[in-house]
Amino acid sequence: MISNSYQRIKELLVESGLKATHPRIAVLHELTKDEHPSAEQLHEKIREQNPSISLGSVHRILEKLVEANLAYRVATRSGTKRYDANLEPHxxxxxxxxxxxxxxxxxxxxxxxxxxxxxxxxxxxxxxxxxxxxxxxxxxxxxxxxxx
Structure with a gap:
């Protein structure tokens, strides 16, 4: 599991070639605290502290995190995309x-x-x-x- 300290998350984003923007840090930080959330679930939690972040931004950030191998998509029968920041083999x-x-x-x-x-x-x-x-x-x- 990715360490959920803000400093470590910033380092991981930079190491992965992504800018450590506040929205990316917020999404990855919340993703490390929650097991297999959807973009909508993450958006609800992040919006409490970041009311200006849109659901579309959360979707785009999650896809960037997947591309950078900082998160995985998890399949569901309903087709809802769920995400996982646990990078250990499992x-x-x-x-x-x-x-x-x-x-x-x-x-x-x-x-x-x-x-x-x-x-x-x-x-x-x-x-x-x-x-x-x-x-x-x-x-x-x-x-x-x-x-x-």
Whole structure:
């Protein structure tokens, strides 16, 4: 996860070739505090401290952050774009009936996928990252998904 100190966020933006503007800092800062928000959810939170920021600006900033590899888009069945600032290798568990997205860290699973591709001798292709999303439904929407 990206450190959410303002100074570190400014450094990351500059290191990624982006200007460290106040709106970009505000969006990335809020994104590091919230798990998998939509642009609309981020806009609502950011607008409290920055009333002049538009939803369109938040959308554009998020896309710039994705291009700069400071955030990822996370797919949902409804088509809503959700975003993730957790840059550590991880997968997602997505509950289609509640629209919840949960991080899932499992290096063993990533290694299984890498071994599978090696065994299948997939040519002219080198895995640089694995982003797996497991879709399902929560049996009890009021309970958390548990991972042992």
């Amino acid at each position: 997968s997602h568990i997505y509950s289609v009936n509640t629209e919840e997205i949960q991080d899932y860290h499992d290096p063993e699973l990533n290694e299984l996928i890498r071994d599978y591709f090696e065994k299948k001798q997939v040519g002219n292709f080198k895995i640089t990252d694995i982003k797996l999303q497991i879709n399902g439904e929560k049996a009890d929407p009021d309970q958390q998904v548990t991972i042992l």
